[in-house]
Amino acid sequence: MICCLNPDCLSPLNSDGKKSCQSCGTPLVSLLRNRFRVIRVLSDEGGFGRTYLSEDQDKLNERCVIKQLAPKFQGTWSQKKAVELFAQEAKRLQELGEHPQIPTLLAYFEQDNCMYLVQQFVNGQNLLKELQQRKNYRSGEIQAILLDLLPVLKFIHDRGVIHRDIKPENVIRCRTDGRLNLIDFGSSKQLTAKVQNFGTSIGSHGYSPLEQIRDGKAYAASDLFALGATCFHLLTGVSPFQLWMEHGYGWVTHWRQYLRSPITPELDFVLDKLLQKELKDRYTSADEVLQDITPKQQLALPAAGQTSGKLLITKTQYLPPKSVLLKTVVLVSAFVLLFGFNESWYNQYRRIYSSLSSRLTNNSSRGQVVLAQPQKPTLGNITLANTLKGHKNSVAAIAITPDGQIIVSCGDDNTIKLSHLATGAEIATLQGHSQKVNAIAISPDGKILVSGSDDNTIKVWNLQTKAEIRTIYGHSDAVHALAISPNGKTLVSGSDDNTVKVWNLATGRRIDTLIGHTFWVRSVAISPDGVTIASGSFDKTIKIWDLDKASLTHTLAGNSETITAIAFSPNGTTLASASRDRTIKIWNVAKGTRVRTLSGSTETVTAIAFSPDGLFLASASRDRTIKLWNLETGEELRTLEGHENTVTSVTFTPDGRSLISGSEDNTIKVWQISN
CATH class of the missing domain: 1.10.510.10 (Transferase(Phosphotransferase) domain 1)
Structure with a gap:
């Protein structure tokens, strides 16, 4: 479609290829200044011009806003005042556009007796x-x-x-x-x-x-x-x-x-x-x-159930053998009470028991047991292995198939792309959504892909045939978050309609709607045992839900800014959350308490991912970097630079040997991790 630039035209949209407007007869301009394609009218300025949504051909069709000044009464005081204010606005945007919350001036020019001001589009x-x-x-x-x-x-x-x-x-x-x-x-x-x-x-x-x-x-x-x-x-x-x-x-x-x-x-x-x-x-x-x-800050002391984020070991602690035995009995008893007599509690107990055992050494000279300082996990060298071209303008989200061979990505061109991890070659492009695709998730068996979009729908795809299986309707606003349960039977979605919905993945039928958030739900996650749902919202809370009962368990509050991303650790005991306050918070899921806060990003943290072994956390940010963190100490280990715009997504391959990142710079980067 091509839009007529006559501010008085009652029906400005015309089919491509037309030379003059079918409504008012005005000659049509395909590109303003041979660069900007006008898509549709955003607002009318009452005879002085209009504001249009447009595409910048010089920036890979990036969306922009064009304000038009076309005063009817040339030479009048009103016309002179309008021109003066219009020029002032362009000058102010040029001066102030460096601020991230003020649109940037892209161009200012005159064409066909009209003035045009082009600025950044705020979606x-x-x-x-x-x-x-x-x-x-x-x-x-x-x-x-x-x-x-x-x-x-x-x-x-x-x-x-x-x-x-x-x-x-x-x-x-x-x-x-x-x-x-x-x-x-x-x-x-x-x-x-x-x-x-x-x-x-x-x-x-x-x-x-x-x-x-x-x-x-x-x-x-x-x-x-x-x-x-x-x-x-x-x-x-x-x-x-x-x-x-x-x-x-x-x-x-x-x-x-x-x-x-x-x-x-x-x-x-x-x-x-x-x-x-x-x-x-x-x-x-x-x-x-x-x-x-501004809220008055509390004293810089950890709150109940929190730590300072550092592991403090002041001296070697000697425990008599009877004390060790007693503590082991207490530990086992606690796990029995928490998990009952089944395989789940036993596996949890064995995991922690093994961890504790590795820290216990026998002091033969005194016949006593000493709690030794844990060894610090080491992160190998990280190098940029490949850069893949992403979507039309930006990459919104990425996922890796369970076999670690295929990168799946989505973006603002309404498509989903499949690419070989090893070569970067594109395998297929999936089309079906009518608006930007915000989120994707892959089933544990690697056979099913789901996608959520600004068109308020969820689509289910067969990853083997690349065919669309069905479209799921039910949300009344954009879908921004998706997660599939470990058994592959349940799908959870989060939306700008402030709800979390639970679906039967096989049939597409809605099981339940979880209501409790008061603003957009932009992130959801399911615990590795398939028991718990976590949802993060722009209402500054994280809510923990019982998946089977579809009921709210508790709310993790105390965030000063909106929640942008959440992720469960591989063992399910820890939840990480990212926020617009430029920090990452680590939570004890069962207790609902904050363990520590990781800070170091200079802009909003947009995405997070645990390494498969649970030792490290990767975070992406609007500051164009990716950071790697030691989860045990809260120490920032590495900063990866290379993206030219906001890093929107980050994930590890299942074997932990590669880290994949997607960005608004329209690229996907593959980072290789070596020992």
Whole structure:
């Protein structure tokens, strides 16, 4: 399809190959500036132009946004003002686009008497649409929004710019990492600019403060008022514009009467100070707000059930033989109580008993037993063995067949690709999804592949014939996470509809829906014994479910940011979780307690994977690196560099001799691990 660029065209989409618009007769432009292909209209700017979704031909058809300025009344004050603001927006984006939560300027040009501004596309939805779907927000979620946006405001204010039009429509939550992006800098002004009173009141009534609407003057504190009004709207569901129409600025003095439920005292204090009518009574900087809204840190001591992440051995401990015998009896008794008299408890006991036995040495000179310091696991050399071309723009997820011979990958070109691990040669491309494929999983016998997509469906494929077996419907939003039980009978999926669903893999019939998360579920995992499901969400929690009973066991809370990935250790006793706070947390699954925190990434951790022997953990990050960690000590062992964009996925081959990574740079890298 080709889109007509006439801002007044009522039906702008045309079939490929057409020379003029079938609706309005305007000549069609296949590529703007011989580079940008316009796909469809995103929004209409009321006669001054439109905003379009487009593809950048110079960047492998990467999505971008094109804003068009086509004022009707040439030479008028309105036209001159519109052009001025349009040019200012391009300049601001060029200055501020280095921030990861502000779209980057790609191009700015004039063509056919129209101005065009091309910027990075943020794949997500704005907070107004999110509010319409969710209906309400809790105190903690509003606090998280403030903590996400205030550093962005600090960034632009430190550079002498104020936004002047902060409102829910101008804040987009990115679907890939959940970060809030600030858009639409067309109203922005330099803090040092002199503003005339007449005709310069730019902003949105209700969100913009009195000094900005009445006097045309804006300060950092003006943006902070707009941020407070935005949070008020999300918290109450009441539009500040409607309140302004009815009460002017009187509503800010009694904003609490619109609350649906009580909020925390801290948030109450911050919102009240953000919404002060008079400039002198309001916060003057983002730093001041951050100081009041940031959770107070606890003393740097491990909480109950946690460790500092380091193995401390201060001296050799001597245990009389009777004590060793007694401790062994206690250990066996504990396992009997936990697992009962069956093969499961015995295997668990033998595994730990063997581990303890390897650490016990006989001190013959004293006839006593000494607990020796464990040997540190060693990680061999890691070298880049091969780089495979991935999908059209980026690789979203990867998986390895159980025989370790085939790499399966999915991406934003709506396809799934199968490639030889050894040679990198493409075996097949599976097509069937109508939108981006986010997640894939392979059955333990290597015969079945499942895929989840932005088209809200799950597809089941025969890996041997490469044919689609069936499509599973049931989620009402994008499917982002999949896991198959060890016996190959059960499929678990996580979705942006906030649910986890359990399916019969053989029939595709839904067994149950697990409800409990309040935001997108972006990761699921099944324990190696097939008993437990873990799910991670953008609501900052990890939930542990009983698979057979389809019931919630407990919730792992205390995360300061959204959960991006989770994984069970090979023995099933440990769960690792990655978060937007740039850390990885290691959990004791049975107790629900945090064991340690691994930190060292400079950006969001996007994916994690345990080595087959359970000694090491690999993590991928938005900082374009892969890190290898010693799980026993929490030590960072190695950092692998080579990707040119966010590393989206990482996994070990079953034999542990290779590490595979996928990235938004459209490549899959094979790393060889040698002793």
